[in-house]
Amino acid sequence: MTANKNEYGANNIQALEGLEAVRKRPGMYIGSTDIKGLHHLVWEVVDNSIDEHLAGYCDRIDVIVHTDHSMTVKDNGRGIPVGLHEKLQKSALEVVMTVLHAGGKFDKDTYKVSGGLHGVGVSCVNALSEYLRAEVRREGKVFSQEYSQGKPTTQVIEIGDSDETGTIISFRPDSTIFETLDFKYETLAQRLKELAFLNKGLYLYIVDERETEDDGSYRSETFHSEGGLMEFVQYLDQSRTPLLDEPIHIVAKKDDVEVEVALQYNTGYSENIYSFVNNITTKEGGTHVSGFKRAITREFSKYGNDNGFFSKLKFTISGEDFREGLTAVVSVKVQEPQFKGQTKGELGNSEVTAIVSQCVGDVLKHYLEENPRKAKIIVGKVVLAATAREAARKARESVQRKNILTGGGLPGKLSDCTSKDPLESEIFLVEGDSAGGTAKQGRDRHFQAILPLRGKILNVEKALEHKIYDNEEIKNMFTALGVSIEEKEGERILNIAKLRYHKVVIMCDADVDGSHITTLILTFFFRYMRALVEKGHIYVAAPPLYQVRKGKQSQYCWTEEERKAAIESYTHGNANDGSVKIQRYKGLGEMNAEQLWETTMDPISRTMRRSRSMIL
Secondary structure, eight states: OOOOTTOOOGGGOOOOOTTHHHHHOTHHHHSOSSHHHHHHHHHHHHHHHHHHHHTTOOOEEEEEEOTTSOEEEEEOSSOOOOSEETTTTEEHHHHHHHSTTOSGGGOTTTOSSOSOOSSOHHHHHHHTEEEEEEEEEETTEEEEEEEETTEESSOOEEEEEOSOOEEEEEEEEOTTTOSOOOOOHHHHHHHHHHHHHHSTTOEEEEEEEEEEOTTSOEEEEEEOOSSTHHHHHHHHTTTSOBSSSSOEEEEEEETTEEEEEEEEEBSSSOOEEEEEETTEEOTTOBHHHHHHHHHHHHHHHHHHHHTTSSTTOSSOOOGGGGGTTEEEEEEEEOSSOOBSTTTTOSBOOTHHHHHHHHHHHHHHHHHHHHOHHHHHHHHHHHHHHHHHHHHHHHHHHHHHHTSGGGTOOOOTTOBOOSOOOTTTOEEEEEEHHHHHHHHHHHSOTTTEEEEEEOSSOOOTTTSOHHHHHHOHHHHHHHHHHTOEEEEETTEEEEEOTTOSOSEEEEEOOSSHHHHHHHHHHHHHHHHHOHHHHHTTOEEEOOOOSEEEEETTEEEEESSHHHHHHHHHHHHTTOTTOTTOEEEEOSSGGGSOHHHHIIIIIOHHHHHHTGGGSEEO
């Protein structure tokens, strides 16, 4: 009798033992198996060394990238214990490396503050590595043990004597689990630089054995900071113009929570807040960031109202106005942090909000009272931000009123398509009237619309928001696309429910100016219509650079290599063959309608040349 495949019984229940669960579902422990997850392995090991520094036993960490896709992390901390674990009857080193939720982080007397609190960090690295070797220096001896896919392949053995202490972890990620094994030097170096700022006095070294300098030495860097977060903020703001001569520095402690904040205002318009918990980056923020924002809004608002700076304003100042042009680093040390997920992207401890808010607020209150000139500069920046925001709101409303779906008309330069189905419709944003005219002649009127743009659009990275919505070309794009901006709970959200075209194609000349215009348009979409980018509606056309002709034969070329290959195919290596003609397309306007259609606008030929197009 054949067993029923749909039968569900006791035998269908699987109990994964040891590190098998990590290998079965790695994403639950390190977030993903792509390049981000690959680097997460390094951070788990480095975090353990950082914890030794926080405990006062480590002042140097070395990170070495080897040529065989393996990695070594070395510290001069106390070294992982190697003695016998009474309960499990095996070496403590083997317990730490092979048992989930095992480690010294659960003992408050061992680590007062720690980043790796779940006890799964280094054991996860072991489970997801095809090879790992742990070497420990402590008690005057050197011990080692090797593993494969999380399982010991040797016993813990004594291999020598040493008067040093510390731990060396060398591992090679499992190629059957990770999509790539290529560690990025820049990613590693950037994180180590952050850690140097966050840990005053700690030396961090990185060596990449895959690359050599001109003198034959390996590529390497050393990171060390004596100024800590003050230097960190200055480093982050090095390309901006600061409003204050030095950052505001806050150091406080309450209820066993250590709070350190450095903040600086600049002449820019963006808000840049970087947050950390026990040296772990919290990209999604959390309760410590909420407390910081609450303090900023409360103290600056009170100071501005008490001193009459806001009395003449006819609109309400919002929290985002107090953070325009603000660069800040918020770092807290918490004994028992509650992270949302193993990758620790957001802090969840509710009590931290009030602690950070009070600590930051107390210092800011005294700072503003003792530095009236600096306080006036900051509050003046807030007033300008609020004024610009109100102007931007009015400009957005003006754009909405002109939208085709709210009773206005389409832009005069738009040559619309006849189809009303967004799924099949596409719009070409074309550089200039000349190219726009050619595109209008060559298009398929049924599903292709053309919107010529005049020259280089506004650089939205450097412009005030209300200036952006006042820009004619940008208003035309809003109106033509049929999208709108809505405000919900203080946040601006792009509504694309009535998007009129599901393909928005940027079509500019294949030269430096064309590339610049493409970049400006892409920047606008990324900053103000990101939903279109994320949903795959934005495309960049790839017009050819050359046409090579011989008699009735012709070939379009997108690169120098293709041009040379075409000439070779027509002349068969005969350099004296003068029958080959080469046309260089300096702009779309130099192509006739038929050429533009068959090279760039025809959907069939576009699909065939997909590798030449950049699809976002």
